[in-house]
Amino acid sequence: MEPINSIDPEEDQxxxxxxxxxxxxxxxxxxxxxxxxxxxxxxFEGNSLxxxxxxxxxxxxxxxxxxxxxxxxxxSIGEIYDxxxxxxxxxxxxxxx
Numbered sequence: 001m002e003p004i005n006s007i008d009p010e011e012d013q014x015x016x017x018x019x020x021x022x023x024x025x026x027x028x029x030x031x032x033x034x035x036x037x038x039x040x041x042x043x044f045e046g047n048s049l050x051x052x053x054x055x056x057x058x059x060x061x062x063x064x065x066x067x068x069x070x071x072x073x074x075x076s077i078g079e080i081y082d083x084x085x086x087x088x089x090x091x092x093x094x095x096x097x
Contacts, residue, residue: 036077
């Protein structure tokens with residue numbers, strides 16, 4: 001599957017298909033929600049980012065087409081759990097049908 005390089009989320013509500021949510025628990029170093037948010041926004045295509053918490057626990061919510069990259073990054077900075085990846089297109093079709 002070819003990566004999508006040019007997406008206009010304002011024209012396509014499902015431009016970023018996967019609603020990716022998880023918690024990051026501190027492993028060794030304190031977590032910084034601003035650093036995590038900045039890293040995600042500069043390295044992974046998507047929208048609707050929420051990175052909230054404190055130095056011990058951060059909640060991540062992000063719409064992306066490559067959720068595994070978000071999981072891999074988050075796992076590199078802490079312990080991840082309560083992972084949810086939902087396909088918003090499939091959810092939408094289920095609710096309409």
